[in-house]
Amino acid sequence: DAKTTQPPSMDCAEGRAANLPCNHSTISGNEYVYWYRQIHSQGPQYIIHGLKNNETNEMASLIITEDRKSSTLILPHATLRDTAVYYCIVRVAGGSQGNLIFGKGTKLSVKP
Amino acid sequence: DAGVIQSPRHEVTEMGQEVTLRCKPISGHNSLFWYRQTMMRGLELLIYFNNNVPIDDSGMPEDRFSAKMPNASFSTLKIQPSEPRDSAVYFCASSLLETGELFFGEGSRLTVL
Numbered sequence: 137d138a139k140t141t142q143p144p145s146m147d148c149a150e151g152r153a154a155n156l157p158c159n160h161s162t163i164s165g166n167e168y169v170y171w172y173r174q175i176h177s178q179g180p181q182y183i184i185h186g187l188k189n190n191e192t193n194e195m196a197s198l199i200i201t202e203d204r205k206s207s208t209l210i211l212p213h214a215t216l217r218d219t220a221v222y223y224c225i226v227r228v229a230g231g232s233q234g235n236l237i238f239g240k241g242t243k244l245s246v247k248p
Numbered sequence: 249d250a251g252v253i254q255s256p257r258h259e260v261t262e263m264g265q266e267v268t269l270r271c272k273p274i275s276g277h278n279s280l281f282w283y284r285q286t287m288m289r290g291l292e293l294l295i296y297f298n299n300n301v302p303i304d305d306s307g308m309p310e311d312r313f314s315a316k317m318p319n320a321s322f323s324t325l326k327i328q329p330s331e332p333r334d335s336a337v338y339f340c341a342s343s344l345l346e347t348g349e350l351f352f353g354e355g356s357r358l359t360v361l
Contacts, residue, residue, distance in 0.1 A: 168348070179252075179339050179352030180291070223291075227348065236281070236350070238291035 139163070140224045145243040148218075154211040156242050158224030161205045166228055169200060171209045173220040174241070180223065183209065214246045250274070252353035254340050260359045266328040269356045272321055273342030281350060282315055282325050283339040291339075297323065298345055330360045 141159040148154040160169065170185040184191055184198045186207075191198045197210040211218055223241040253272040261267055273280050281296040295305040300317045308315070312331070317323040327334055337357050341350040 170348075172350075179341070179355055180350070182349045182351065185349070236293055238283075240290060 139226050139237065140239055142222075142224055142239065142242045144240065145245070147245050147247060148211075148214045150216060150246055150248050151213055154214040154218065154244060154246070156209040156211075156222050156224075156244065157206065158209070159206045160224070160226045163204050163226050164228075167226045168228070169198065169204075169207045170225045170227060171196070171198065172223045172225065172238075173218075174223070175217075175220040180238070183222075214244075216246050216248065218244065219246045220244060252340055252342050252351055254338075254353035254356050256356055257354065258357045258359075260361065261330055262361050263331055264329045265360075266326065267330045267334075267358060267360075269325040269338050269340075269358070271323045271325070271340030271353060273323070273340070274351055275321065276344070277342035277351070278320070278345045279343045280317060280323050281341040281343075282323070283341065283352075284336045285339060285355075286336045294325070327358075330358075332360045334358060335360050 139162055168185050168187050171183040172180040173183055174180045184193055184196050186198045186200055188200055200207045221241040221243050223238050227236055255270045279298050282294040283291050284294055285291045292307055294307045295315045296303055297317045313327055315325045337355040339352050339355045341352040343350045
């Protein structure tokens with residue numbers, strides 16, 4: 137079973153921020169939080185990852201709570217092309233990577 | 249830069265036939281993953297390799313499935329004999345062992361009649 141819990145679906149208006157939550161209450165100290173997304177009929181695409189500090193890149197921001205039991209992926213200005221299934225995954229980075237488990241993810245629908 | 253390249257993109261075959269899916273990882277990457285995706289089961293990790301060595305094949309459904317990585321630039325996933333329940337999209341992904349960020353190919357859509 138996946139180690140994360142995400143809402144099955146969310147809607148967001150185009151141009152607004154999309155905030156996608158993820159619960160990972162059993163995360164271990166050496167596990168990172170990774171986010172991927174899968175646009176219809178394509179392979180999953182890496183978005184961002186973090187350990188305990190907030191992270192930002194050109195695609196998104198990742199906010200991790202201080203206790204690391206939950207996180208939020210933020211797409212600051214959602215576009216129609218951001219419509220996809222978003223997966224939150226916890227795993228060890230590098231070395232013996234173990235089983236990368238994809239859950240069911242959150243289906244984000246960005247509407248005009 | 250070329251991403252992960254998979255072939256064929258689409259394959260339709262009859263039950264009992266052998267199927268071979270191919271993957272060329274990103275040059276320089278030293279980890280390679282095979283996933284399968286269906287509506288019912290989502291994305292499942294079948295097997296992964298580090299430095300061409302299979303590390304974990306516990307996700308391989310049964311003996312009909314086999315995967316090889318003869319060198320750093322090529323891997324195959326073979327199904328023999330194929331069955332209708334093997335119909336799925338098969339994804340290959342590669343990464344640097346040190347970073348863990350996976351890059352996925354566009355997938356091979358397999359239909360077994």
